[in-house]
Amino acid sequence: MQSLKQVLRKFDPVKDKYVSREFQTFGLHLAEELDDYKHRSLYIKLAKTVHRSILERALSFVVDSNAKNKGALFMWKLKELRKNLKIKEGILKK
Numbered sequence: 001m002q003s004l005k006q007v008l009r010k011f012d013p014v015k016d017k018y019v020s021r022e023f024q025t026f027g028l029h030l031a032e033e034l035d036d037y038k039h040r041s042l043y044i045k046l047a048k049t050v051h052r053s054i055l056e057r058a059l060s061f062v063v064d065s066n067a068k069n070k071g072a073l074f075m076w077k078l079k080e081l082r083k084n085l086k087i088k089e090g091i092l093k094k
Contacts, residue, residue, distance in 0.1 A: 023047040026055075033059060036071035046078070054081050 019025055027044030031037050046055060058077040067073045 026052070030055065030059060030074075033063060034070040034074055039071060050078070050082075054078065054085070057081055 019028065024044050024047070027047035028040055030043040030047065031040040034043075036043075055078070058074050058081055061077045062070050062074045065073060
């Protein structure tokens with residue numbers, strides 16, 4: 001995970017004029033890693049709402065694979081990780 005200092009060093013006000021928050025930067029990073037720039041708004045929303053550790057685990061799973069459609073594999077893995085987390089939370093609450 002990048003620190004705020006590292007993000008600000010890479011920030012270019014001309015190129016990144018609409019990126020003002022860290023989660024937006026991470027969402028764009030996800031879109032670039034998954035070669036799915038068309039759905040960048042989805043990744044920005046996920047970066048805002050989903051815990052960062054879950055997103056990073058799903059991303060590392062996809063980067064290690066050689067899938068053709070990395071975006072679909074990322075969404076599938078994200079769904080699996082969130083489902084497993086809910087099951088674990090349900091067991092711990094009982």
